[in-house]
Amino acid sequence: MTVRPYTKALDRLKSVGLRPTRQRLGLGKLLFEGGDRHVTAEDLHGQASQAGVRVSLATVYNTLNQFTEAGLLREVVVEAGRSYFDTNTSAHHHFFYESTGSLQDIPAEQVRVHNLPAAPAGTSVSRVDVIVRLRAGT
Amino acid sequence: MTVRPYTKALDRLKSVGLRPTRQRLGLGKLLFEGGDRHVTAEDLHGQASQAGVRVSLATVYNTLNQFTEAGLLREVVVEAGRSYFDTNTSAHHHFFYESTGSLQDIPAEQVRVHNLPAAPAGTSVSRVDVIVRLRAGT
DNA sequence: GTGATTGCAAATCTTTTGCACTAAA
DNA sequence: TTTAGTGCAAAAGATTTGCAATCAC
Secondary structure (H helix, E strand, C coil), X not given: CCCCCCHHHHHHHHHHXXXXXXXXXXXXXXXXXXXXXXXXXXXXXXXXXXXXXXXXHHHHHHHHHHHHHCCCCEEEEEECCEEEEECCCXXXXXXXXXXXXXXXXXXXXXXXXXCCCCCCCCEEEXXXXXXXXXXXXX | CCCCCCHHHHHHHHHHCCCCCHHHHHHHHHHHXXXXXXXXXXXXXXXXXXXXXXXXXXXXXXXXXXXXXXXCCEEEEEXXXXXXXXXXXXXXXXXXXXXXXXXXXXXXXXXXXECCCCCCCCEEEEEEEEXXXXXXXX
């Protein structure tokens, strides 16, 4: 069997109609071939450098936004002034470690949110986020 | 009965040991005497101007942060790069209107979150936020 | 080739900070 | 007085954008 390092990323790009450029493939590989991940633009830019993928920070931002619009990523906002991008796009929730700024998925099936008021007239629910903020200590 | 326009704000400031300066009183009055509110620093600065309370944007930021640290406000993060401050500091959740960027409280008693995994070892839950994101349309 | 994509630097936006000035106690 | 608080302008971060150069098709 041949090694096809970019296959998953390539397929994802194709499936959403984004031209598979060197940097999109490189970033896609980093994002999609390492299990579920939560990264900031800065994080990903650093990882790209280490992995030898040459890409500017501006392009990392643009790419993350394009991937998010295309539904390949999900943006998670838990802290003012910093966006996280989550490779897990299915319904789920998050633990947020306040001391380290890191995120951890909570499977959606596991959580039950009851008695939410109905969406106000003229609107519909696009997403329900549950964020469990954790502090260090007992 | 005498009119005591700053009473509520004054009491709150005293209760947390913040010196009641002209601008803190002015901002406090705007914040605490208008029912539950969700404001950004920019919002509040604008409202202060209109109300004739002269205060710089920097001081608005500083004041919002001090009030939040003192427990008079609660910071709500729903959008990247923008912080909302909520005058309702009791446990509750939020509707977020994506199209307008506005927030609406959902009373906590009304919502039941079941089966949340326990806080990981070495941590404890500081807060559980439920954000119901609404889009315009049905 | 031709249009999409990228890189870079500059621009934007929100928020914070340093410091001289002002006001509360 | 004495010390906390304020305003302003500059600084700091995160993110976006304009445009010429580059790459995918």
